[in-house]
Amino acid sequence: MENIIIVALLVIIAAAILIYIRKAKKRGVKCIGCPNKNCNGKCNKN
Numbered sequence: 351m352e353n354i355i356i357v358a359l360l361v362i363i364a365a366a367i368l369i370y371i372r373k374a375k376k377r378g379v380k381c382i383g384c385p386n387k388n389c390n391g392k393c394n395k396n
Contacts, residue, residue, distance in 0.1 A: 374382045381389045 371382060
């Protein structure tokens, strides 16, 4: 029973992450989680 609860929680967390990413991409965010509001999408290439 405990395994089912753990798996369900992991599925809920993964779904929430995917929904957050999808909404951010629809808003046009280039770097999800980037603190720079005017990011040009090249933060990781510095």
